[in-house]
Amino acid sequence: MGRDRMLRALAAAIACIALAGCAAGISRQARSQVTYWGPFSEMQENPDAHKKDVVLLGGRIIENDTLPHGSELAVLQTPLGSYDRPGSPDASEGRFLVRSNDFLDPGVYEKGAMVTVVGEIVGSESRKIGDFNYVHPIIQEREIKLWKEPMWLGNGIHFSVGVGATF
Amino acid sequence: MWIGLLLLLAFALSACATAISRPYQDMARPEVSFGTLIAQPDAYKGRKVILGGYILEVSNEQGETFVTVLQTPLDHWLQPGDDRQSQGRFIIRTKQFLDPEVYAKDRAVTVGGSVAGSTPGQVGGSEYSYPLIDADELYLWPPPKPAPAYPSVYGPYYYPYWWDGYWWGYPYYYYPWGGVYYRHYPRSHPPRR
Structure with a gap:
């Protein structure tokens, strides 16, 4: 009986580790609301034509501004990998803005951090990058995920084999 | 078995994809060394060249992007190498919008382009004449581990x-x-x- 209990505890521990490994990204509920799955660049060229569409986007935070009632993030878009995790910024197709009614603390949602967001396209704003007027689509946040854990924990299983020696 | 070998060969060759396309590399021959180019950029107007180095600055204009690069020699894969062997600076001009968050300072780039002449600028307090390259092909190297x-x-x-x-x-x-x-x-x- 004691052995049985131990086995059960072990199984529970393994399940815990296995489940923790599959760090969840965006909830199924939020994901099901997405209506636009097309390329980012096409949406960015004409955000107003996609108003009211719900998108799933991710990228690297460039700026975090605190608004009177919430926050606004400027994000460098990247393609999404497994678990909707943002990938390489080098493959970026552009930038977008995320507006949230919640206060996204700049100490947590800091510059350089990776985020994935589900939200509604509510419009666009032209802002200068250097002397270039860049059209930023504005996304009203419905769900946002900040990626804090290192990639390999959240992104499937990573094996590594090495030969070691000590002297 | 032959199919397997072919697949293997295709795989091996695809791994050798270079930063600048082969036809462009052919067009850029015979090579103009950066030393001669920077000495008299206007004499090489229209010449196709392949240059590379590390990004110093990106400036975005309406309809154009200028990238100032610290030149370095290129290796066999056209990748920029040791910045201590730099022979100077040049400026890449492109009609594309290049996001300065992606084309960040110190990132390695290789460009295939034609010489458009020179453009005056300053380094510190002294005058500097930058060779100006109109980009046809631009490759941003992945960040080093x-x-x-x-x-x-x-x-x-x-x-x-x-x-x-x-x-x-x-x-x-x-x-x-x-x-x-x-x-x-x-x-x-x-x-x-």
Whole structure:
């Protein structure tokens, strides 16, 4: 009986580790609301034509501004990998803005951090990058995920084999 | 079996994809050395050249982007190398919008383009005449993996060390081809900050 209990505890521990490994990204509920799955660049060229569409986007935070009632993030878009995790910024197709009614603390949602967001396209704003007027689509946040854990924990299983020696 | 061999060959050849396309490399021959180009950029107007180095500055204009680059010699794969062997600076001009968050300072670029002359500028307080290159092909090299701070007895594939900061810190770069970068980025690559 004691052995049985131990086995059960072990199984529970393994399940815990296995489940923790599959760090969840965006909830199924939020994901099901997405209506636009097309390329980012096409949406960015004409955000107003996609108003009211719900998108799933991710990228690297460039700026975090605190608004009177919430926050606004400027994000460098990247393609999404497994678990909707943002990938390489080098493959970026552009930038977008995320507006949230919640206060996204700049100490947590800091510059350089990776985020994935589900939200509604509510419009666009032209802002200068250097002397270039860049059209930023504005996304009203419905769900946002900040990626804090290192990639390999959240992104499937990573094996590594090495030969070691000590002297 | 033959199909298998062909697949293997295709795979091997695809791994040799270069930063600048083969036809362009042919057009850029015979090579103009950067030393002669910077001495008299206007004499080489219209010539196709392949140059590379590390980004110093990106400036976005309406309809154009200018990238100021610290030139370095290129290796066999046209990848920029040691910045101590730099012979000067040049400016890339492109009609594309290049996001300065992607084309960040110190990132390595290789460009295939035609010489458009020179453009005056300043370095510190002194006048500097930059060769101006109109980009036809532009390649941004993936960021180098950081070299370990001490010699490793485990060999290169024991990397990544999860106790080093890069592994845990931002940005979580995604290396879609994994180990391929070891070839492009020998550990002698000078760390640049």
